[in-house]
Each structure stands twice: as structure tokens, then as C-alpha cells.
């Protein structure tokens with residue numbers, strides 16, 4: 001074999017090795033970069049799925065123990081508003097557009113509730129907060145839930161629908 005050819009082959013091999021190593025290195029670097037990007041996307045998505053904090057302070061049980069509230073049991077919690085669907089004939093009689101509860105007090109969204117409990121009773125609903133009994137639940141509903149029913153008054157029908165129906169612990173403050 002001639003010396004010149006051997007030299008060429010050797011040079012070519014070195015060149016080939018350099019190309020192979022460079023491409024492996026580049027691929028690894030790209031993989032590392034992709035991984036970092038995925039991690040960043042993950043963090044972004046995670047931040048998006050954190051539920052928004054309600055404007056009404058969530059009530060934790062240690063707080064309830066602190067204020068020595070009386071535990072009433074697990075109640076069915078429903079939602080209503082001032083519309084005809086929720087209030088029937090009462091919705092047709094709103095003097096000056098003011099929504100009064102059966103207690104005679106003006107109802108306040110996210111504060112007033114209807115319940116068979118005494119008017120003016122301050123209650124705490126698990127995870128939701130404090131409310132005041134200002135309205136009465138219809139008798140047939142009270143019977144259906146054996147008296148363990150609280151209907152929260154909402155600003156509009158859409159919000160009431162969104163709340164739906166829940167089973168939650170209730171305390172009397």
C-alpha cells in the first residue's frame with residue numbers, strides 16, 4: 001500500500017470521528033435544552049391550574065374550635081337567587097326592587113341564607129365561611145332534608161346554578 005493513500009485514510013478517519021463526536025454532543029445539548037423547556041412549560045401550566053382564591057375567606061376547622069362554635073352536623077347546602085325560578089310568587093312582589101327575606105331583612109348575596117334555623121342565627125359552613133339566617137326554606141324542602149338544609153342567597157341565577165348542591169359541615173356561632 002502506498003504511503004500517500006494510508007495518510008489519506010488516516011486523515012479521513014480523524015475527520016469522520018470529529019463529525020461523529022460533534023453531532024453526538026449537539027444532540028445531547030439539544031436534549032438538555034428541550035428538557036429545560038418542558039420543565040418551564042410544566043411550571044407555567046401548574047401556576048394556571050391553581051384555583052383562584054375566593055374573596056370570602058375559607059374557614060378552617062382549627063378556627064372553629066377557637067371560637068367554640070356548636071357543631072350542628074352535615075347539612076345539604078343549596079343555592080338560590082331572587083328570580084322567579086328560585087322564589088316563585090315571592091319574586092313577583094319586590095317593593096322598590098328590594099329583596100327581603102322572611103325575617104323582614106334585606107337579603108345580602110353571599111351572606112344571607114334560608115334555613116329552618118332561627119332568624120339572625122350566625123352559622124359557619126365548612127370551607128365557605130360565615131352566614132346569617134335571614135330567610136325561610138319552603139316546608140316541603142325542610143321535610144325532604146329532615147331540617148338539615150341551608151340555602152345560600154346569591155346575586156344571580158347563574159351563580160346559584162354554578163354553586164349547585166353540596167353536603168358540608170355546619171356550625172352555629
Ligand SMILES: [Zn+2]
Nearest residue numbers: 081083086157
Ligand atoms: Zn334564581
